[in-house]
Amino acid sequence: MTVLDQIADAIGADRILTGTDAAPYGKDWTGAYTSTPLAVLRPTTTAEVSAILKIANAIKTPVVPASGRTGLTGATLAQDALMLSVERLNDIYDINVDGRTATVGAGVILSTLHDAAEAHDLIFPLTLGARGSAMIGGLLSTNAGGSNVVRYGSTRGLCLGLEVVMADGRVMNLMSALHKDNSGLDLRNLVIGAEGTLGIITAAVLKLRPKPQAYATAMVAVASLSDALTLLYKLQDETGNGVEAFEYMPRSYIDKHRQLFPNVARPFEKDYDVNIMIEVAATQAKDAIPTPDGSLPVVSALEETLGAMLEEGTVLDAIIAQNEAQRREIWKRREDAGEVAFFGGVFVNTDVAVPLDKVADFEKMLTPGSRRLTQMQTK
Amino acid sequence: MTVLDQIADAIGADRILTGTDAAPYGKDWTGAYTSTPLAVLRPTTTAEVSAILKIANAIKTPVVPASGRTGLTGATLAQDALMLSVERLNDIYDINVDGRTATVGAGVILSTLHDAAEAHDLIFPLTLGARGSAMIGGLLSTNAGGSNVVRYGSTRGLCLGLEVVMADGRVMNLMSALHKDNSGLDLRNLVIGAEGTLGIITAAVLKLRPKPQAYATAMVAVASLSDALTLLYKLQDETGNGVEAFEYMPRSYIDKHRQLFPNVARPFEKDYDVNIMIEVAATQAKDAIPTPDGSLPVVSALEETLGAMLEEGTVLDAIIAQNEAQRREIWKRREDAGEVAFFGGVFVNTDVAVPLDKVADFEKMLTPGSRRLTQMQTK
The missing domain is CATH 3.30.70.2190 (Alpha-Beta Plaits)
Known part of the structure; x- marks a missing residue:
């Protein structure tokens, strides 16, 4: 069985794009970088991400994670690799108004989170020109700064918790909503900014702030x-x-x-x-x-x-x-x-x-x- | 040669306390925890810390780092181990008023840093009851919160750069003074809060803030x-x-x-x-x-x-x-x-x-x- 057959067996063929369906994923926003992924995988749950990575890892097929593909450095090039797009992990699981936190999937678009927070008179402070396409997973993986970094810090400083699927498919649950969490080593910050090299971020707990008046x-x-x-x-x-x-x-x-x-x-x-x-x-x-x-x-x-x-x-x-x-x-x-x-x-x-x-x-x-x-x- | 002879050869016998000189280090502030370290080592430079760890690692002698020993959990117990006190790494290397940063040794006492910052109308915001004894190394290794944590965050959020000596004596220079530093993996946050398990913090670059009026x-x-x-x-x-x-x-x-x-x-x-x-x-x-x-x-x-x-x-x-x-x-x-x-x-x-x-x-x-x-x- 090919790797794609195995993945289709595990999570369903409708999660897999190939050929012309996959073609748009071969270039990013800049147009300066192009590649032809083996296929584009669009899992809908963390368990599906885990299943994909387990299979790919077993047969040593490279996997490149992608989210909004608005980066300027060609980091989502996936030549001879599977591209794993987190775009369908796009649920806003919770907006906790009292705790001022948002729990979201990695595929949530930044401006969608902005709107969800503002409905409660709160903001998610990170913002940048690509906010209508950029997704939380990529923003965390690149530790994006954005144009409010001088006040609110970069994405790292706005993240309380993470869910990460490691290369072998194991799921690392670091979904703490605590502002101070001294339990164990700080693996969350190790994964933030790691550009997907240590695992694929599937969900996050983010800080919200009061909306400026x-x-x-x-x-x-x-x-x-x-x-x-x-x-x-x-x-x-x-x-x-x-x-x-x-x-x-x-x-x-x-x-x-x-x-x-x-x-x-x-x-x-x-x-x-x-x-x-x-x-x-x-x-x-x-x-x-x-x-x-x-x-x-x-x-x-x-x-x-x-x-x-x-x-x-x-x-x-x-x-x-x-x-x-x-x-x-x-x-x-x-x-x-x-x-x-x-x-x-x-x-x-x-x-x-x-x-x-x-x-x-x-x-x-x-x-x-x-x-x-x-x-x-x-x- | 014993481990202490080797260390004395490498960095000088005057860096080593034993017997009654070492006895006060056998208990911490609480008095609830006591131990008898093999010896107390008090290096004066990062190179000396490195030399100690290289020797101890080669012959598998445990080393327990200690700084102000004001903790409440007995974390500096050093039974059948060498205690490495960072107390002599107590230089304030730089107060950068324009950049609002302080570069300090791990043995600097918190209240000493407070005074040095206030001389420039700045503050190092972390504070706690033990500020007259607690040292920067321990505050970082435990990611101390202190009583201003609600405004300024815990020690992690106040640290820009670190120097760390790993167990085999290699020195890891992460002494960035940047508020945003996306170069490589975030090893700094991994070491902060690790309680000395990943290495010994010898110096740090810390954020200063304007002094409230x-x-x-x-x-x-x-x-x-x-x-x-x-x-x-x-x-x-x-x-x-x-x-x-x-x-x-x-x-x-x-x-x-x-x-x-x-x-x-x-x-x-x-x-x-x-x-x-x-x-x-x-x-x-x-x-x-x-x-x-x-x-x-x-x-x-x-x-x-x-x-x-x-x-x-x-x-x-x-x-x-x-x-x-x-x-x-x-x-x-x-x-x-x-x-x-x-x-x-x-x-x-x-x-x-x-x-x-x-x-x-x-x-x-x-x-x-x-x-x-x-x-x-x-x-």
Whole structure:
């Protein structure tokens, strides 16, 4: 019996895609990487994942796990391998409002979880441009950062529990919902970020947070990265760590973005080298209730801070979104980072962070002629 | 050559204590556990730790790492084993104010690090009663929670990088200072909380945070644990997660504490079943600057919240510290938890947390006659 016959016997032929049905799985979002998987397997339960891995392991057939396939590094290439897609493990098992946790399958799409949490006035804080396709399994396996990482940390910090199927099919139940769990070795963090090399994540317990009640969103130009760091700390301290996003966009990023999306206005009339996208969230009601003149305290506070820094010369220019449409426009520039990276020219594809106080030095290392930095994690 | 001769040859005889010099290391803070180590080794560098483990491993002599020996579980018992004390690895190598990190040896005492950070208007947020003796190595190896865990997370969440010497003497350098580091498997979290079983932590990079500018500290009596949870979330939301401590003390804890420390006044005139110690910190200047009448906004806000809950009956009684002496008195009751646990009668010694919304159920499981719960982690 072939490996596919064995798998069909174990979990049903309808879980297996081959030929033209499997073809779309041969390329990822970038289109830069293509492969022809032996077949695409779409199990619907953890037990089915276990059955597949047991069979594949016994006859040494490689298995590549995949979820939303929105990555930029070709990590789901499955040439001469079985691709195991977790897309059907897409149940939201539980939203625990009191405990502020969500228990979900690995195939749940990020934006689906966003909606489920918001229905209870909570949020799952991780967000990124691909949120409409990216799935929890891949986000955990790559320890995705996303654009709120500065406030909420990367995916690792948002995960309380995991269910993992190991290569031999054994199921490892680490589905703790505890914020502190000192029982045994911390295997959960070992699997997070392991890119599927240690097992396939099938379910997770995730942290939810209260939904911010209002936002202040701005584009700011500063003279240097060192001034940007001053601005970040100042805002964090003044808002009680309310800074949700602080994203550095060098001039080259702004330029490439405008080449790809000519309809988008430039952020400022002048061009600046150091552009920062900022979002501050108000979790306290007092910062989110409009004053008699209709302004939001969280927005006024940001205006005041930026105004003072404009006067002293640390901030060169600043625009604060006055409505949701302007806010979305500012966010779009950030969320197009994938397009800018892939279609904006040569780039260095890494997922490496630089210590905050070393970002300026790091940029100096790149010679002006080959400045390849398109977008950089600020935390 | 004996193992001690080999070690003396490698790193010097003055690193080795035996006989009466070693005797104090035979018991820990509790006095409940005693052992007679073969010798106590006090290396001064990572290279010396490595040399010791290489020798001990070659001749299969067990080594038990120890640091401040303030634990409550006898984990540093070293019967028929070498005790390796990290106490001389006590250098603070660096306080990086811009990056908000501290690089320290495993033998640095917690309160020493507190002082070093505060000199730069920063804090290392982990704190507990034993802070004057407990050392960074042990705090990391046990993933200590401490009384600020509700705000800052346990030690795991405060550690960015580690240096670890493995059992065969190899040194594992994981001394990253990055908030996000997706290079390779997350071995750092595997070693944290492993109680020394995977290697000996010799140094760490730790996160520092801005120093709160003012505190509001209170003892509060509520009718039930469910009301306590309501209070916690309400305060977290109203203060923008400014709740630094939220510690549940059942009536039995208050009683035992008063038996051990008869000079301490009872928190309220009446006795209540559910007593909560609360501390809220103001990181924003506007909450910490006294108003014309001399009151602190952070204190007034807590008074207002508790006052409203008193009126509606969710809070039964509340006392807010009006000065530092009253604040210390409230904290002392919490920090005596070790004494209460060990000298207050029979108890169950665990370091297990319970999901917030299950604490009441957990307590119900304990029959009234054998209620052994003395103090419980609330996050």
